[in-house]
Structures are given as structure tokens and as C-alpha cells.
Amino acid sequence: xxxxxxxxxxxxxxxxxxxxxxxxxxxxxxxxxxxxxxxxxxxxxxxxxxxxxxxxxxxxxxxxxxxxxxxxxxxxxxxxxxxxxxxxxxxxxxxxxxxxxxxxxxxxxxxxxxxxxxxxxxxxxxxxxxxxxxxxxxxxxxxxxxxxxxxxxxxxxxxxxxxxxxxxxxxxxxxxxxxxxxxxxxxxxxxxxxxxxxxxxxxxxxxxxxxxxxxxxxxxxxxxxxxxxxxxxxxxxxxxxxxxxxxxxxxxxxxx
Numbered sequence: 001x002x003x004x005x006x007x008x009x010x011x012x013x014x015x016x017x018x019x020x021x022x023x024x025x026x027x028x029x030x031x032x033x034x035x036x037x038x039x040x041x042x043x044x045x046x047x048x049x050x051x052x053x054x055x056x057x058x059x060x061x062x063x064x065x066x067x068x069x070x071x072x073x074x075x076x077x078x079x080x081x082x083x084x085x086x087x088x089x090x091x092x093x094x095x096x097x098x099x100x101x102x103x104x105x106x107x108x109x110x111x112x113x114x115x116x117x118x119x120x121x122x123x124x125x126x127x128x129x130x131x132x133x134x135x136x137x138x139x140x141x142x143x144x145x146x147x148x149x150x151x152x153x154x155x156x157x158x159x160x161x162x163x164x165x166x167x168x169x170x171x172x173x174x175x176x177x178x179x180x181x182x183x184x185x186x187x188x189x190x191x192x193x194x195x196x197x198x199x200x201x202x203x204x205x206x207x208x209x210x211x212x213x214x215x216x217x218x219x220x221x222x223x224x225x226x227x228x229x230x231x232x233x234x235x236x237x238x239x240x241x242x243x244x245x246x247x248x249x250x251x252x253x254x255x256x
Contacts, residue, residue, distance in 0.1 A: 018073065
């Protein structure tokens, strides 16, 4: 094996990577060269800024925030690694103006962001800014990125982005909500004569999904109920939702 092959290797130990970020953010001290002040960590450096910020919630301080949420990223899994990266990335970007003014903090933050970018690149994810100016970690998806740029409906664009969030896996109820929002933009396209003529198969697929997968209608009970939907496993339904999502994005782009 060569050096470049080692550097390109996929991540073998998710918890090891998370602990590396944790060490840099929570347990690495630094000195401010201008004031000669010592800080135990970047987390401590941001403690005063955290109070009163939109990140605070009900936490008493940044230590309280991280300790009370530690269970959320305590499992040795890709999802835990990505969640911790998203939280730390959010802290750094939220207070970046404060960080960049202090050389030691800025250098440490740069190391952390560098590690996070490598982790995301190796796992097929990227950061995207939400409409409320937070940063999310989502799957790299050229089709979704194109659709987000092309959609004038901000809610639908946000739904396209959210569907690719790493934490959405297995959350079938939330995926359905997002598909309902995207479906409102897509539904008029299924009645477009030119689309039906040029892309009849795709239009039929989208129509079928909207009408039969408990998206546009209540297919669990009432006049639109589908017996086979009741027999479908959660995993099967999620697979169908993922197919519906791709089909709707394709229809949006074909229409453009």
C-alpha cells in the first residue's frame, strides 16, 4: 500500500474520528498571543458567547449543553460521528467572528474544520446552509443540489435539503411530511401536457407515488385506503419514499 492509498482509505472507526474532533474542540488548550490569556479549550473560549446565543436553549452554559446531549452521539456509528461534527461545526460558524479575532482560537478552529471536511468527503456528505442560517450535514447529491437552486418555493427547496440530512434515515413519518411539501410543487407538473408527452413513464411513477403511498391522500383509511400499504414493512415503505423522492426531483429537473 502507498501513502496516497492510506490517505484515501475510507473511515474504519467512526468513534475514533469523533474522539479526535472532541479532543480538538473540548480538550486542547491554547494561548491568546495578544493578551497571553490561557484557555482550556475552544469550547471554554466560547462559553461566554454561548450564553444568550440562539444555540443556548435551556442549557446553563456550553459544558451543560455538551454533557446533556452527549448520549445523542455516544454510539460508535456514522450517524453519531456526523451529529457531533454538525454540532461542533455549528458552534464554530456561529461564533466565527469572535474566533478569528484570536490567533490561537482561529488556528485550532481551522484544524477542526479541516478534519470535519475530510470526514465528510470520505463519507459522501457535505455542509449546506438552511434558510434560518444554520449549517446541516447532508448527503452529496448533484440532483438535489440542482433542484434546490432551481426551486422558487423556499419551503419545497428546504424539504429537498432536509430529506438528505443524515439524521433522516429511518424517520419515515418525517420523510412523508417532506414529500408532501415537495409534492405540492410537483403535482402541477404531472398535469402538464408537454411533460406527459415527453416523460410519460416518469409522470406515471410520480402520480402513482403521490396517490398511493400515503402522501397526497390518506391511504391508510377512508375511500383512498390501500390494503397492500398496511402489509408493507416500514423498511419497504421507506424504500418507496426514497424512490418517490428521486422521481419527483427528476421530474422537476426535466421540466426545467
